[in-house]
Structures are given as structure tokens and as C-alpha cells.
Amino acid sequence: MASHPHTTPPSPRRRPAGPATVDTRVEQLLASAAGAADSHTALEHLVTAAELEAKAKADADAERAAADPLVGKLVARAKTALDAGDRDRAEQLLAAAQTAADRDRFDALSIRGHAVPLAVIGLLWAGAAAGHMLPGSGPTIAGLYLTLAVVWWWAKGRRAVWADRPRRRRHATLTTAAGAGWLYWAAATGATGWHAAVLWIGGYLLAAPYWSGIHIPNPPAPAPPAPAPEASTAAPRLEVTEQGSNVMELWARWVACRGGPVEGSRLTHRERLDHGREAYTVLLVRGKQDRDGLDTRLRLIASAMGMSRKDLEFEDHPDGAHRARLIVTLNRDQAAATLLYPGPQACFDPDTGMTYWGVWPDGQLMPWEAFHPDRGVFSGVILGASRSGKSRLIEQLCLTWMATGMVTVWMIDPQNGSSLPTLAQHADWPAIGTDKGRAGTLLRAVDIVGKSRTKLNGSVGRLVHPISRRAPALMVVIDECHMVFDPKIVGSVEAAHNIAIAERAARAYSKAGIGLVLASQNTDQSVFGNSEALRMNAWNLNGIIMRLPSNIAGNLVAGFNGDAKKLPPFGYAYRLGSGARDISGRSFDAEPVLEEHYATVPTLELEAAVRYQLRKQLGDTYDNRHNAAEDAAADMAAEFLDGEDLDPEFLAAVAEDDPAVAARLQELTARRPHWTPTPVQTAIPAPVTRMTPTGVTLRPATWISLTNPAPQPDTATETADETSDLLEAAAQSRRDVYQLITNTPAPFGDILDRSTYSKATVDRALNDLEFLGLIHQPHYGHYARTA
Incomplete structure (x- = not known):
């Protein structure tokens, strides 16, 4: 076939x-x-x-x-x-x-375009020679030349491609004017000799811009052989196929097109990143577009490309505002992959004092400037809503710091230990809850440490406290700090006391080796107790903003241009302060390995000179700080049982529902069988008064100094006078509530029934009186005057 x-x-x-x-x-x-x-x-x-x-x-x-x-x-x-x-x-x-x-x-390989200027020069010489032979014809020939030049521009010159149109127009105008002038001059005086030299030299100079855009192509040199690829042991880069090749096409067709959100711009320099992302350089139109304008048009850009605005992020380009860097998320599943915490050693640089807690999309580590032996310790702020990953990030940072062997951690968890459970087991001093003045007592201890170290530095002529294993840096973590600074929760006296010490620590105790880490889910000035000094100094070098469904108050975070509402939950965050970028990154996931790493880190004590002052002013409260979490748990159990003994039948019923809770209640019952915890009392001196020449006694406003121990009264009369002074400086509601309390314990309900105030007002008054040491709770919910 x-x-x-x-x-x-x-x-x-x-x-x-x-x-x-x-x-x-x-x-x-x-x-x-x-x-x-x-x-x-x-x-x-x-x-x-x-x-x-x-x-x-x-x-x-x-x-x-x-x-x-x-x-x-x-x-x-x-x-x-x-x-x-x-x-x-x-x-x-x-x-x-x-x-x-x-x-x-x-x-x-045509040379026709290259020879055009030579033809023009020849025609000009011929026209001048003819004009010189015909006397009086110079203006006519020059006019004819101008006419031909205009016709040539209209027919061909304005559509040439050797340069942009404004440049071509300027070149054509200059060439026409110069040619007409020479033609008129040479027609009258002659076209030979130095007149011809002027024509050829000027013609070549004027033709140079044209020749720079019209080339006679040369054969390309043979390309050198490609080098043999080297064997690499590194893991291959992630190949992104979903939408990867379409991003530049989508941008050119829908964003940079005529009438598009960023008309005339271009995407170049595609870079494939890990975890389903790509990076591009955005070339903007100079004088018409800038980097900031991309943020304002982000919704339109995302809509034009058919993508979610959560998948597009712009940041500054080092070359200037006429360029920007675009990070595009192409595969959300890969982008959401967990970044496991690599360990404390990999997350701390001893040379710079930088702590690394996460990664930006291009692989660069996200820093926290924690402490440096030559510059002191630095504070910072973490904002994030519930389930944003804020608490786990705090425990990760503290783990990295404690593993250096040069940091000890004190912490305040107003949420009764549920926010930072792992850190509470390993911190040197965990203050759990907001009752009994625990947070205020810990902050008073911070004030003692700061003042003691400042005086010691001054006595030896030293600028910064030397951080070492024997004299470690003190990092004070206050989770949900707005609760510690809220008068409605801790009372107005303790709130003012807490804000004052936190402000002092952030402003003045950095060189004393003390740093604050404030964390909150609020987005207004309540994060800092409405203290501008605390806000300014806490944000100075370190700031992290995680997912926040509500808008951030305009004066809370200066210079922040990100959108925290678009961040996914569980670890995504913006970095502020030193080393900040416009794009978000993601923190490491340390939760699976927290217990394993915390079991190996040391719990350090402060130096002997500072411990002496703490024991002198706080006594057993400081010595028993390691048991603070257990004491708080026992108090919570007492509250749960209303001060009663643990009924075996009740315990058996609880064990059927939750064996862990039953075992914990039984353990706490064994530690405190009678539920009579010693109240945490802070010694407070009497306010200083001064008599004026006119006989008027001046007293301070509602301000209590908590930095020195109170003088012990010698007689009952002095005690009564001191109590009267404290009450006179307090609010009327506290004075009235104090009158309802006797030496015999009375339940909260009876006090509320006999008062004329609301439940919230009575509760705040009792908190203030208990913090002042004027009353205590012999049993939970029962109040009596302090003997």
C-alpha cells in the first residue's frame, strides 16, 4: 500500500x-x-x-x-x-x-535610514549653490526648504520610532531652523570653503541624536557555552503553578491598562518565594504615581485582578517612591502552613541582642530588640484580638529570653492564669488575677528593683546595668494590660499606682535592666491607662500588631499604615519600630515544643543587693513569689467553693465530669484545708501635709506612695489618725463603705444592702480599701477591718 x-x-x-x-x-x-x-x-x-x-x-x-x-x-x-x-x-x-x-x-541590514542625514546635508549644499548662482533667490529657496521640512514632519517624522515624540519634535525644529539659516546665509555668500565646513560639521552634530537611535545591526558574537550546573544539596525552591504565570498578564491587562487603577505601571523582576507566594517590582509612572497611592487603590487593584486584597501586599522599594514591591499569595493552603519554632538558639543573636520570633514572606526574620549589654533593656507592645496568637507569641519570646541565661521574667496574667499557663509555671514571679492587689504588689517590686539599680549605677559611675547571669535583665510581662490599668477592675487607687510604675519603668528603667512587654486586645488609649508617656516609650523600639477586627485609634500607633483587620488569625502580624516593614509576616508556632524547651531553661534570681531591698520592703511576699501561682489557684478554688470544705460526694461528681478539675481541687484542698489565705497587703505611708502661713493645711491629691515601707505606729491614736488621713484623701464612696465594715466579718451582700451605692461602686470601694490594707477577707466574700 x-x-x-x-x-x-x-x-x-x-x-x-x-x-x-x-x-x-x-x-x-x-x-x-x-x-x-x-x-x-x-x-x-x-x-x-x-x-x-x-x-x-x-x-x-x-x-x-x-x-x-x-x-x-x-x-x-x-x-x-x-x-x-x-x-x-x-x-x-x-x-x-x-x-x-x-x-x-x-x-x-538596510543602511537607508542611516544615510538620511547625509542626503539632507547634500540637498542643503546643492540648494545654497543654486541660490548663489541666482542672485536674490536665497529667501525663496529657504522658504521652499521650510515647506518641505513641515511636509516631511507631517508625513513621516511625527510617526518615527527612533525617539519619543517630544524629543523628535524638538530635534526636527532645531534641525529645520539651523538648515534654513545656513541656506539663506550660504545662498548670499557662497556654499564653498568654510561655509561648507560649517554645514558638514553642524550637520553631523545635529544628526548624532538621530543616529543614536538608528543602528546598522551587527552579527551577534557567538555566545559562550553555558557552565555545567553545580550539584546543590539545598532544598529546591517551591514551584508555584497556580496563577503564577498570570499575575503579570493580569496586571498589564486590568491594572496598568488605559483607565486602570495604576495606568501605565509595569510589573517586573518576578521572584518566587516559599509557602505559595511570589514577589514583583512595580514600576510606577514618575511624577504621577507613588508608593503611597498603591495602598489607597488596593481594593481596586485586587478587584481588577480578580483576587482578594488579603492576597496582595505592597511595601517600600529601596530605589525610591517611584517603585514598590508587591507580595502576592497564590496558594493560601501553602501560605498557612505552620512555621515550627526552631529553638531558642536559632532565635537569638548575642552580638546584636535581637530576638527573632517570625518570618516575613520573603524569608527575612522578624526581630524584637530585647536587650543589649551596652544599651540596656527595651520595652514593647503586642496588640491582638482573641485567637490572634498573642499569648503564644509572648510565651515564645520569654522562652527565647530565658534560654539565654541572662533574663528573668516576672509576669501578670489578669485572666486568672488561663492566658499564659506555661509561662506561669516557669516565671520567677507569676502574679495571677487582679484581686488582693497582686498586680500592684509585683509592680511595686519592679519599682524597688528599678530604683535600687539606678542608685547602684550612679554610685559606681555606670550608665547601664551590666546584664549577666548573676545580675540578669528583668522582663516584666503584663498580659491584657488594660485590665491592670482599669479603675473599674482594680480600683482607682491601685490603677493609678500601676500606671505610674509602668510609666516609670518604660521611661527610666531601661538602663536599670528592666523591660516591659505590654499585651492587650484593646485598640484605644486604655491599653496604656491613658498615659501618653507610657504609650510613647513602650512603642519606641518594639511593636507587634496582630489580627484586630476593630479600627485602631488614630493616635495609638504613629506611622502604622497596615490593615490589621485583613490579617488571618493564629500568628500573622505586622512588625513596628526598629526594622519595621509595610508587609505582614507570621510568627513561629512554638506551642508543640513549649514544655520541652521550658523544661531546660534556668529560672534566675536577681542580684543579692536588689534581693536585700525586696526582702526588706516586701518580706514574705517576695520570698514566696515562686508559690504565687499556687496561692492564686487556691484562692480561686476557695471562691469556687464559697469558703466551704470540700464535700467528698461533690468531689466524686466533679470527677465524673472532669477528672483533672477534681484532682486539682483535691490538691488545693490539701494545701489550704481551711481556705484562709493571708491577704496580700501593701504598706502605705501617711500622706505628707504642710501648714501654710495663713493656717491652711495642704494635703496631696488622691496619690499614694508605694515605694517605701510605712512607719509602724507607736500607739492606737497614731493608727487612727493615719487611717483618717487615708480615708480623707479617698473618695466619699470609700469612706461610706468603710463605715459599714466592722471587726466582725460581714458578707458582701449585707454591705451592699446597707449601702446607698450600686454594686459596681461598692465592689470598687472594697477593692480600694483592701489594697490600702484597711480591710481584709478572713473568708472569701467576707470583709472585716484590719486589726
Whole structure:
């Protein structure tokens, strides 16, 4: 059976068909068509002959194009542009290569455009020579030249491609004016000698810009052989296929198009990142667009590209505001992959004092400037809503700091230990809850440490406390700090006391080796107790903003341009302060390995000189600080049981529901069988008074000093006077509530029934009185005057 000439592949041993062979085969097919018995067979032979001839012509064109140096050079440039991510430039070069391949050799290397200025110079000389021979014809010839120049510009010059149109217009105007002037001058004085020299020199100078854009192409130099790829042991980069090749096309078609959100811009320098992301450089139109404008148009850009605005992030480019960097999330599942905490050693740089807690999309580590032996300890703020990952980030940071062997951690957890459970087991002093003045007592201890170290530094002429294992830095963590600063929760006296010490610690105790870490889910000034000094100093170097569903108050975070509402939960955050960027990153996931790493870190004590002052002023409260979490748990159990003994039947019923809770209640019952915890009392001195010359006694406002121990009264009269002074400085509600309390314990309900105030007011008054040490709770919920 005969093979079809178009579909039968050539034999490997058969020589390739040359032009003569193809022509012979075509002639045979045409002859067969002429002698065919029917029209159908004749048509098949004709079609086959036409296809064979077309294929031969295409092969010849391909061979000619491959041998053409101009085509080879354009194709090589197109490949270079494509490798650099400039797809538009590559398409333009390929189109030029196709045009060059379609022309013959002479057209591809034409010098016609290069010779145009020479022709103009020759015509000017000829016109001047003719004008000199015809006296009085100079103006006429110059006018004719101007007319021809205008016609040429309108017909061809304005559509030339050797330069942009404004530049071409300026060049054409200058050339026309210079040519007309020389023509008029030479027609009157002669076109030879130095007149001709002026023409040729000036003509060449004016033609230089034109020649710089019109080149006679040279054959490209042979490309050097590509080096052999080196064997690499590194993990291969993640290949992103979903939407990856479409981002630049989407931007060009819908964003940079005429009338688009960022008209005239371009995307270049595609960079593939880990975890399903890509980075691009945005080239903006200078003088019309800038980096800040991209943020305002983010919704329109995302809508034009058919993507979510959560998947697009812009940040500053080091080259200036006319460029920006775009991070695009292409695969959300890969972007949401967990970043496991690599361990304390990998997250701390001892040379710079930087702590690293997460990663930006391009792999750069996110820093926290915690402490440095030569510069002191620095404070910071973490804002994030519930389930944003704020508490786990705090425990991760503290783990990294404690593992250095140069940091001890004190912490306040107003949420009764449920927010930072792992840290509470390993911190040197955990203050759990907001009752009994525990938070205020710990902050008073912070004040003692700060003042003691400041005095010691001054006594030896030292600027910064030397951080070491024997004298570690003190990091004070206050989770949900707005609760510790809220008068409605801790009472107005303790709230003012807490705010004052926190402000002092952030402002003045950095060189004393003390740093504050404030964490909150609020978004207004209540985070800092409405203290501008605390806000300013706490935000100075370190800030982290995680997911926040509500808007951030305008004066809370200066210079923050991110959108915390679009952040996903569980660890995504913006970094503020030193080393900040406009894009968000993600914190490490340390929860699976927290217990394992915390079991190996040391719990350090402060230096002996500071411990002496703490024991002197706080006594057993400081010595028993390691049991503070257990004491708070026992108090919570007492509250849960209303001060009653643990009923075995009740315990058995609880064990059926939750064995862990039952075991914990039984353990706490064994530690405190009678539920009579010693109240935490803070010694408070009497306010200082002063008598004026007119006989008026001046007393301070509602301010209590908690930095020195109270003088012990010698008689009952002095005690009564001191109590009277404290009550006089307090609010009327506290004085009235104090009158309702006797030495006999009274339940809260009885006090509320006998008062004329609301439940919230009575509760705040009792908290203030208990913090002042004027009353205590012999049993939970029962109040009596302090003996």
C-alpha cells in the first residue's frame, strides 16, 4: 500500500529532501492530478502538492532566519528579557525578529535610514549653490526648504520610532531652523570653503541624536557555552503553578491598562518565594504615581485582578517612591502552613541582642530588640484580638529570653492564669488575677528593683546595668494590660499606682535592666491607662500588631499604615519600630515544643543587693513569689467553693465530669484545708501635709506612695489618725463603705444592702480599701477591718 507523501515520516537512512527533490515530487503530483481518473483523486494530489510546496517554503524561511545574524540577536535579547521577567519586552523583540525574518537580507541590514542625514546635508549644499548662482533667490529657496521640512514632519517624522515624540519634535525644529539659516546665509555668500565646513560639521552634530537611535545591526558574537550546573544539596525552591504565570498578564491587562487603577505601571523582576507566594517590582509612572497611592487603590487593584486584597501586599522599594514591591499569595493552603519554632538558639543573636520570633514572606526574620549589654533593656507592645496568637507569641519570646541565661521574667496574667499557663509555671514571679492587689504588689517590686539599680549605677559611675547571669535583665510581662490599668477592675487607687510604675519603668528603667512587654486586645488609649508617656516609650523600639477586627485609634500607633483587620488569625502580624516593614509576616508556632524547651531553661534570681531591698520592703511576699501561682489557684478554688470544705460526694461528681478539675481541687484542698489565705497587703505611708502661713493645711491629691515601707505606729491614736488621713484623701464612696465594715466579718451582700451605692461602686470601694490594707477577707466574700 502506497504511503501518503505528507504523513509518511522520512526514513533515518534516507537523505533529507532538498529543493530539487521537492520540486520533482511536486511535478509528479501535478502530473498525477492531471491524469487522475476522477476529480476526487485529482483534488487529493493537488492538495498534497500544495502542502508539500508550502512546507518546503517554510523550511527554507526557517533556515534563512536561523542564519540571519539580526534575527539571532533579537531572539537572544528576547530570551534575556524573558528570563528577567520582562514579558512585554520579550514579546516586542520576538515581533521584531519575525519582521526581520520575513524580509530579505538586504532589507534586514538596510543602511537607508542611516544615510538620511547625509542626503539632507547634500540637498542643503546643492540648494545654497543654486541660490548663489541666482542672485536674490536665497529667501525663496529657504522658504521652499521650510515647506518641505513641515511636509516631511507631517508625513513621516511625527510617526518615527527612533525617539519619543517630544524629543523628535524638538530635534526636527532645531534641525529645520539651523538648515534654513545656513541656506539663506550660504545662498548670499557662497556654499564653498568654510561655509561648507560649517554645514558638514553642524550637520553631523545635529544628526548624532538621530543616529543614536538608528543602528546598522551587527552579527551577534557567538555566545559562550553555558557552565555545567553545580550539584546543590539545598532544598529546591517551591514551584508555584497556580496563577503564577498570570499575575503579570493580569496586571498589564486590568491594572496598568488605559483607565486602570495604576495606568501605565509595569510589573517586573518576578521572584518566587516559599509557602505559595511570589514577589514583583512595580514600576510606577514618575511624577504621577507613588508608593503611597498603591495602598489607597488596593481594593481596586485586587478587584481588577480578580483576587482578594488579603492576597496582595505592597511595601517600600529601596530605589525610591517611584517603585514598590508587591507580595502576592497564590496558594493560601501553602501560605498557612505552620512555621515550627526552631529553638531558642536559632532565635537569638548575642552580638546584636535581637530576638527573632517570625518570618516575613520573603524569608527575612522578624526581630524584637530585647536587650543589649551596652544599651540596656527595651520595652514593647503586642496588640491582638482573641485567637490572634498573642499569648503564644509572648510565651515564645520569654522562652527565647530565658534560654539565654541572662533574663528573668516576672509576669501578670489578669485572666486568672488561663492566658499564659506555661509561662506561669516557669516565671520567677507569676502574679495571677487582679484581686488582693497582686498586680500592684509585683509592680511595686519592679519599682524597688528599678530604683535600687539606678542608685547602684550612679554610685559606681555606670550608665547601664551590666546584664549577666548573676545580675540578669528583668522582663516584666503584663498580659491584657488594660485590665491592670482599669479603675473599674482594680480600683482607682491601685490603677493609678500601676500606671505610674509602668510609666516609670518604660521611661527610666531601661538602663536599670528592666523591660516591659505590654499585651492587650484593646485598640484605644486604655491599653496604656491613658498615659501618653507610657504609650510613647513602650512603642519606641518594639511593636507587634496582630489580627484586630476593630479600627485602631488614630493616635495609638504613629506611622502604622497596615490593615490589621485583613490579617488571618493564629500568628500573622505586622512588625513596628526598629526594622519595621509595610508587609505582614507570621510568627513561629512554638506551642508543640513549649514544655520541652521550658523544661531546660534556668529560672534566675536577681542580684543579692536588689534581693536585700525586696526582702526588706516586701518580706514574705517576695520570698514566696515562686508559690504565687499556687496561692492564686487556691484562692480561686476557695471562691469556687464559697469558703466551704470540700464535700467528698461533690468531689466524686466533679470527677465524673472532669477528672483533672477534681484532682486539682483535691490538691488545693490539701494545701489550704481551711481556705484562709493571708491577704496580700501593701504598706502605705501617711500622706505628707504642710501648714501654710495663713493656717491652711495642704494635703496631696488622691496619690499614694508605694515605694517605701510605712512607719509602724507607736500607739492606737497614731493608727487612727493615719487611717483618717487615708480615708480623707479617698473618695466619699470609700469612706461610706468603710463605715459599714466592722471587726466582725460581714458578707458582701449585707454591705451592699446597707449601702446607698450600686454594686459596681461598692465592689470598687472594697477593692480600694483592701489594697490600702484597711480591710481584709478572713473568708472569701467576707470583709472585716484590719486589726
